[in-house]
Amino acid sequence: MSSVKNSQVEPQANKSYLPFEIISKDRVTQARAGIFQTDHGTVETPIFMPVGTHGVVKALTPAELEENGAQIILGNTYHLYLRPGLEVIQKGGGLHRLAAWSKPILTDSGGFQVFSLSHLGKISDEKIIFRSHIDGAELALSPEISMDIQNVLGADIVMAFDECTSFPCSYSEAQAALRRTHIWERRSREYFERLQPLYGHRQYLFGIIQGSIYPDLRAESVRVLTALDFSGYAIGGLAVGEPKEQMFTTLAQTAPLLPEKKPRYLMGVGKPEDILRAIALGMDMFDCVLPTRNARNGTLFTWQGRIVLKQAQYRLDFAPPDPNCSCYTCRNFSRAYLRHLFMNGDITGLRLNTVHNIHFFLELVKVARQQIVQGQYDTWLRNFLKKYPVEADHADENQLRRAERRRKHIAENDVGNN
Numbered sequence: 395m396s397s398v399k400n401s402q403v404e405p406q407a408n409k410s411y412l413p414f415e416i417i418s419k420d421r422v423t424q425a426r427a428g429i430f431q432t433d434h435g436t437v438e439t440p441i442f443m444p445v446g447t448h449g450v451v452k453a454l455t456p457a458e459l460e461e462n463g464a465q466i467i468l469g470n471t472y473h474l475y476l477r478p479g480l481e482v483i484q485k486g487g488g489l490h491r492l493a494a495w496s497k498p499i500l501t502d503s504g505g506f507q508v509f510s511l512s513h514l515g516k517i518s519d520e521k522i523i524f525r526s527h528i529d530g531a532e533l534a535l536s537p538e539i540s541m542d543i544q545n546v547l548g549a550d551i552v553m554a555f556d557e558c559t560s561f562p563c564s565y566s567e568a569q570a571a572l573r574r575t576h577i578w579e580r581r582s583r584e585y586f587e588r589l590q591p592l593y594g595h596r597q598y599l600f601g602i603i604q605g606s607i608y609p610d611l612r613a614e615s616v617r618v619l620t621a622l623d624f625s626g627y628a629i630g631g632l633a634v635g636e637p638k639e640q641m642f643t644t645l646a647q648t649a650p651l652l653p654e655k656k657p658r659y660l661m662g663v664g665k666p667e668d669i670l671r672a673i674a675l676g677m678d679m680f681d682c683v684l685p686t687r688n689a690r691n692g693t694l695f696t697w698q699g700r701i702v703l704k705q706a707q708y709r710l711d712f713a714p715p716d717p718n719c720s721c722y723t724c725r726n727f728s729r730a731y732l733r734h735l736f737m738n739g740d741i742t743g744l745r746l747n748t749v750h751n752i753h754f755f756l757e758l759v760k761v762a763r764q765q766i767v768q769g770q771y772d773t774w775l776r777n778f779l780k781k782y783p784v785e786a787d788h789a790d791e792n793q794l795r796r797a798e799r800r801r802k803h804i805a806e807n808d809v810g811n812n
């Protein structure tokens with residue numbers, strides 16, 4: 395299973411479009427069931443993509459990912475560029491071979507992490523200069539560099555380079571970021587088309603709609619970017635600290651403007667209830683660190699709601715985490731045992747929790763897809779939300795502080811239209 399499929403495609407520049415088909419549409423909501431085809435296999439949508447930040451979905455082997463239904467995983471350009479770096483990845487035969495993952499991979503553009511993690515230097519329309527958060531080395535990212543990195547990573551789906559706004563974001567800030575995003579995505583598109591895939595399989599490019607929470611900017615972004623004719627469209631700049639209902643309002647305004655016949659990806663979302671509500675608004679693809687990160691924090695997602703293992707109520711609870719789950723963890727272990735492992739900080743416990751959470755998220759979108767096909771998504775969603783009530787969550791304080799620092803830095807270092 396570790397071998398990378400070598401397609402019979404003649405080496406050629408990145409000019410083809412991702413084949414995507416809508417199989418079924420819900421009658422009440424905007425939900426769609428679809429399928430897309432890559433050289434590493436097909437992906438049935440709606441789909442959740444486990445996040446492999448450093449080229450591994452933390453705590454899981456590729457065999458465990460496959461067993462639990464993963465069809466496509468995500469890798470982070472910024473992290474992989476810094477460590478292990480492009481030389482190791484290219485000499486290792488690309489990310490698929492290096493990580494022994496034979497199914498599709500999507501990589502992000504690096505833009506979000508460079509703004510949120512690195513120490514930013516000079517920012518211009520040409521490029522971003524930054525210092526690595528690991529060793530302080532001075533590096534640059536631009537649309538062309540991002541496309542080159544993702545070419546070396548060998549992702550099946552490559553994301554255009556954008557400027558992701560944080561929250562809160564004033565109208566004029568969002569407008570300035572959007573102007574630059576459009577320049578960068580156009581350059582991403584033009585440069586990507588001239589690149590040759592390195593490992594014998596095709597690569598496809600998605601654009602990213604920005605515009606913060608402003609409907610006219612979102613609409614403008616859709617107009618500009620759909621004219622560039624990408625293989626699919628992501629909605630970025632949401633789930634960055636804005637109130638939950640603000641996110642859904644923006645999503646409800648933006649999703650219907652996107653081309654019907656291309657896959658739609660909501661970046662960085664999220665919680666089970668948010669994924670399902672976004673599916674109802676017509677979104678097809680999702681990624682989030684939530685199932686893996688929360689597994690390591692001792693939180694399990696089940697069809698009955700969340701389980702927080704450190705709570706004393708599970709000390710003598712010998713039921714499986716989820717009686718309706720068929721994963722390895724639920725087939726073999728009790729809540730009491732998983733709680734014991736968690737309280738001891740045991741590494742096997744973290745792996746067992748991760749197996750269950752990944753299984754649950756993939757089962758969630760699989761069942762959602764079946765419900766769409768059977769024409770009862772709306773009813774099913776309403777029942778599900780009884781177990782996962784929509785939380786009135788508040789913007790994360792840390793996120794707000796980071797946004798403030800970033801805004802100040804950009805105001806001081808942005809060299810404008812150079």
Ligand SMILES: [Zn+2]
Binds near residue numbers: 715719721722723751
């Ligand atoms: Zn399970």
